[in-house]
Structures are given as structure tokens and as C-alpha cells.
Amino acid sequence: MRSSDVVLKCHRIIGGYGEGEALVSHEPICFYLTDPKTGVVRERDHELAGKNVAGKVLVFPSGKASSVVQIDGLFKLMMNKLAPQAMIVKDVETVLVVSAFIAKVPLVDRLEKDPFDAITTGSFVKVNAEKGEVTIDCNHG
């Protein structure tokens, strides 16, 4: 661990490990509205419109939209190897759990600090869902 690293406790929902550049969305996300061939968010007027979720550690408040489309959306990204590395959320519901389970994306909530204060887009973040730990390298990026 480097001195610039901040380690925060979190609550594991879907286990595993993922690391990458953080991408923060203050708005809920529907994965059906990302391009399954590129990972780019194509929902017009969305905070992340035009941004790419592939390989990122995605920080967002919650999922949205019907179960069928949400699950299929993340699954298609996974099949094209464009899924996020990990997901850090504030509010979780059944559909998001199922989506992450099927796409095998680590999913955590209840970060000990507000994730929107602790993490900014571009920081390098490691999510160790098994240990219930999120490591943020604030000097990176």
C-alpha cells in the first residue's frame, strides 16, 4: 500500500476482485442503454452519456429500469468483455444483484464513507469484495 492509498470498508454483495479507473455517476444506471459493442453510454441526457463503462470501477447510486433489460444489458457487455471491473453502489435491489451475479461483476455497497465524496472519476480504485475493502489511489489519474 502506498501512502496516497485510502482503504475503506464496504459490504460485499457479489464477491470477487476488480480494479481500474473510477467512473462516477450521480444518476442511476440502466445497462441496456449502453452500447453492447463498445460499452459507451448512449442514454441521451445522462451524466455519463458518451463515456465508456468497459473496464471501469463504476460508482453509482442504484440501478433502474425493468429487470429484463437491466440484466440483459450487463450480460451483453460481459459477453463482449466490456463489463465494468467492479461496481460500488449506494442502494441495491434484487435486479442489480441478479445482473452482477450473472455478469460476474463484483458488487459492493455501504462504503464507510459516502462514495461520491471518497471517489472521483479518474482515481484508480481496487475493489476486493471478498475482504470487503475498497482501496482508492487518490494521486493516480
Place this chain on the structure above:
Amino acid sequence: MHLTREEEQILRGESGPGTQKAMELLVAIGDAYDAKRMIPVSRAHAASSGQEGDLYFVELLADGGARCKVPTSTNPVYDIEYFHRTFEGIPKDEAEVARRVKDAYRRVGAIQSWGCLPYLTENIPLYGETVAFSESSATPYVNSVVGARTNREAAQSALASGVVGVTPEYGLHFNENRKGTVLVKIETKLKDEFDYTLLGYHVGEVMGYGIPVLTGISKRPSTEEFVNFCAMSNVSGAISMFHVPGFTVEAPTVKRAFQGDIPEDRIAVLDADLKKSCEELQTTSGKVDFVMLGCPHYTLKQVEDIVRLLRGRKIHEGMDFWVCTAATTKALAERAGFVDAIEKAGGHVVVDTCIDEPCWVKYRDKVGMTDSPKCSYYRRFKEARVDRLSECVETAVKGK
């Protein structure tokens, strides 16, 4: 979460890899909600969709040797042979996905009902039963009208519960989470099934989520009226439960509906609100190419309504007329001569399917008319008119 010894064994894979995967998913959901334990379910409804994510999960379970432990019904896919014979242009790979979905649900031992109202036909919960029912109308209907208990499930979590026979205990399994949140005072007379459709759409839109308590309803709503309210409140919103004091089982009175508490909010529904909701649903006033009924699936009573409204008249030339229903309903409608009457008029009665399936690709650039905002919401066709059944039938007969 505490698991019993048997549940631990399932999680370790001692009942096979398919059942293990189902248990892993249920434990993850339990962790998300801080559930303390698993509780038995007596039945499940998997709102199978025939999409790739759905296919992946059911095949994972079926290939891993999982079998449903409790009755588990399934949502529409589409009648592959019928549609590929009837329409040109449905992509071949869609048929392959549909075929694999049907095969996997069969292998996993689900009921091959392919219908969206299982709670009226082949998978009927009773008061107080704990179940895992996904599908927009099913969740609120079994919670509110029947008084069974289910959370808002995804197809996969419901299937997992059907396989393992348990669900994590959280949310609507607890009495205190079943109390009303918003008092909805209805200040207009609800005349028919379509008014309940508009009411559901409006309440879902205004509330988003929560448990509405509907007052001002003097006449007992019919089965179909309840079904419509349930389905449409989950198109515009996410309403997993509601109360109609005097008519739904857990709310003999308004006070009981709120479990003695004060409503968080109060809203009034006026005639103008329903009219406005109806206007919002129209994307065109132009010429209609086809009429689509049965979203959710029509009951036998509604199929008979069509026959009565047709009065022996023919569907206008160039107009297509579709009725979607369950296989069991069609069998009875055939016996009664309803199917024959609709076919003689030039219409079609189809089973196992839904507007949200790829078989309707023919209508992608067409104008459809329906009595269901849910049907128009899926946008499998270009423009939509939404009106009550009698208007849909008149338009079909007159061709405009």
C-alpha cells in the same frame, strides 16, 4: 445470514452445480437485504423473457442438473412454429434463442405455461402463502388481492427460489413492510376495465414506488380490473403491493391498511387525471394497421367480450387483429366457439406469446391500436393508439 445444514450443503454443491448456482444467487440477494435466514416458498413464477441473459441463467441451472422443487410457471416466449410459418422476416437466431429458452425451462422442470397470469390459471397461491413471483402484474396481484407474500423478483431470483424451494426473508415477507404509504382518494367513477388501466398507469406515474391505499371505490373491482391496475402501475412505476379497503384481503378498513399509522402522502385522482394519462399514451391519431389485445393475457371473459362486440361483423380488409392469451384459456375458448367466431371475423387468437417478443418484427414500422399501455410501452411497433376494448374492436371493423 444463517443457513441451515441442508442449505449449507446445497451451497457447497452437494445437490449438484445447478442447484448450487441457484442457492448462490439467493444468498447474494439475502446479503444485499441483510436477510437473517431463508424461508420456504410453495411456488414460483419465472418471468422468462427469451433474452440472452435469461437464457444464460436457465441453461446454467438446467445444464447443472437443477430441477424445480416447487411448482414454477413461466412467462410468454413465442410459438416458434406458428410465427415462422405465418410471418416472414423473423431472424432465424431469434427462433434459436426461443427454442433453447423453452428447452431449458422444460429440462429444469418448470410448468410450460408461457403465460403472464399464472395466478389465475395453473399456479394459484392462497392467502398467507410465501411465494416468489416475478412479472409486473403477478407481484402486486398475489400480494394484494390474494394476500400471498412475495417480493419484487427478477425472473432469475424467482427461478432460483423455484429450484431451491426457499427465498431470503426480507421486505414484503414482514407485516410492517406491507402497510400502506400513500392515501389515494379516487374522485371519479371507475366504469370499466380500461378505467382501471388508466388508474394503474396514473398511480404508478405519480407515486413511482410505495404502497397505495385506494379509497373512493364503491363497487368491488373485477378480477380483470385488478389485473389491469396491477400491470399498468408497473409500467409507469414499481408498485409491488396496494390496498383497496373493503376489497383486498389485508385491508378491511383504511386504518388497517395503514396499520394504524398516518399516510406519508395523500393524492386525489380526478376524472381529468385519467383523461390526461390517456392522452399521454397516444403517439398518433392516424390510421391503424393492426389491433393487438391481450397484454396482459386476456381471460376467457375478455375473449368472450371480443366476440360479443364483434356481433358477427368482419375485421376490415388490410387490418390485422390479434388476441394473445394463455394456452388453457384458448382451449376453453375453443370449446365455447369464441376462437372460431374471432377467426371467422378475420382475427387470430395466439398462445404462449406477448407483444414484447421478436416475432412481431413485421409491425416495426406500423401503427398499432391496443387497450394496454403496457403493450404500447414495449415499442415493438412504431406508433400507438390506446383506447378501451370497444373502440379497438370498432376501429378493427371499420378500418379507421
